[in-house]
Amino acid sequence: MPMPHYPVSCSAPGCPQPAAFKVAARWNDGITHELKTYSLACLNCLGTLFASALVKSAACRLAPGEALETPGIYELHRGGRDKTLKRRADLEGPSARRPEVECPDSSDPHPC
Numbered sequence: 001m002p003m004p005h006y007p008v009s010c011s012a013p014g015c016p017q018p019a020a021f022k023v024a025a026r027w028n029d030g031i032t033h034e035l036k037t038y039s040l041a042c043l044n045c046l047g048t049l050f051a052s053a054l055v056k057s058a059a060c061r062l063a064p065g066e067a068l069e070t071p072g073i074y075e076l077h078r079g080g081r082d083k084t085l086k087r088r089a090d091l092e093g094p095s096a097r098r099p100e101v102e103c104p105d106s107s108d109p110h111p112c
């Protein structure tokens with residue numbers, strides 16, 4: 001079933017920009033594989049949202065048999081499928097991470 005084409009906006013609170021990247025990590029439980037999406041980001045918010053995803057990932061408790069890879073940055077293509085997303089490892093370097101985001105936000109209802 002084709003996905004509808006609609007503009008996706010940045011996940012950062014109050015940011016009106018359209019998202020250009022997806023912050024996601026590959027997850028599997030030995031049977032099912034999926035790309036777990038943390039956030040959708042515009043270029044300006046990418047560093048902050050990626051750092052936040054790293055924190056959430058580190059705080060995520062997995063059930064036995066589950067495996068969650070370190071979050072990565074993928075180019076977002078409107079209407080594209082996850083398997084066709086292009087990873088942008090060049091954006092995942094230390095310069096993309098903001099050191100001030102170190103503590104998990106315990107009020108976040110979706111820690112994973």
Ligand SMILES: [Zn+2]
Nearest residue numbers: 010015042045
């Ligand atoms: Zn943004």
